[in-house]
Amino acid sequence: MRPSCLTKYQEREEEEGAGLYMGSPLRFYPDLSSALARKRAEYNGVKQALYKKGVRFRLMHPARLVVTFEAQTFTFDSPEEAQEFYKRRVAKE
Secondary structure: OOOHHHHHHHHHHHHHHHOEOOEOOOOOOOOOHHHHHHHHEEEEEEEEHHHOOOOEEEEOOEEEOOOOOOOEEEEEHHHHHHHHHHHHHHHHO
């Protein structure tokens, strides 16, 4: 779908209400550039380790990892920061 078509669709949906497909709401997300996709993929190792330990996390746009651990929220702008946090705080548990 071309961006201009998407904009018109979104404007129409704001006026008419959310679009549905087979009873489920439609959601549109922007494409990621290959450079951004690579940057987000750099977090995969630490995300797997966090998942195995049962630690809640989410990857925010563009490439920031947010971790909730022991009722605190931590935000990391690089995979190296996140890995260091994992080694220092989570792996000890």
